[in-house]
Amino acid sequence: MGFFKKFECGYCGMKFKSENDLTEHGRMHLYGHHEHFTCVTCGALFHSKSELAQHGKNHK
Numbered sequence: 001m002g003f004f005k006k007f008e009c010g011y012c013g014m015k016f017k018s019e020n021d022l023t024e025h026g027r028m029h030l031y032g033h034h035e036h037f038t039c040v041t042c043g044a045l046f047h048s049k050s051e052l053a054q055h056g057k058n059h060k
């Protein structure tokens with residue numbers, strides 16, 4: 001219980017296991033990358049349409 005602190009992105013709610021990952025991720029928000037693409041099947045969030053398309057292949 002609680003060995004891993006959850007680091008959550010304040011912009012899009014994505015969760016990371018380490019602060020480093022979150023910091024890395026946060027950079028794309030700093031560069032104005034605010035668009036989000038949500039998978040309607042499982043609710044996963046992606047920052048690009050191509051990532052979402054790639055992910056969608058797992059569902060079918």
Ligand SMILES: [Zn+2]
Pocket residue numbers: 009010011012013014025026029
């Ligand atoms: Zn984010």
Ligand SMILES: [Zn+2]
Pocket residue numbers: 039040041042043044055056059
């Ligand atoms: Zn999905």
